[in-house]
Amino acid sequence: MTQHSPKTPPSESASATPxxxxxxxxxxxxxxxxxxxxxxxxxxxxxxxERREKFRPQAAT
Incomplete structure (x- = not known):
């Protein structure tokens, strides 16, 4: 997360990102x-x- 000092306003690119x-x-x-x-x-x-993603292969037919 980006923190800005009170003297420096956040840039437009920083405010566009969640x-x-x-x-x-x-x-x-x-x-x-x-x-x-x-x-x-x-x-x-x-x-x-943390994001953990599992990939499940399709069963062979």
């Missing part, structure tokens, strides 16, 4: 068919988001 924890979680879930998303929280703040 940086809120909820937006990052949604991004991790997007397109996930089989797998999991793990959210690590320390002292009430989301500090890590």
């Amino acid at each position: 940086e809120t924890p909820a937006a990052l979680i949604i991004q991790a879930l997007t397109g996930l068919r089989f797998g999991s998303v793990e959210i690590t929280v320390h002292e009430g703040r989301v500090v890590q988001i």
Whole structure:
């Protein structure tokens, strides 16, 4: 996550990317068919988001 000092306003490119924890979680879930998303929280703040994706081959017919 990008943090800006009060003196430096965020650039347009930084504000265009999702940086809120909820937006990052949604991004991790997007397109996930089989797998999991793990959210690590320390002292009430989301500090890590892990995405594990599983690929299942089609059964031979």
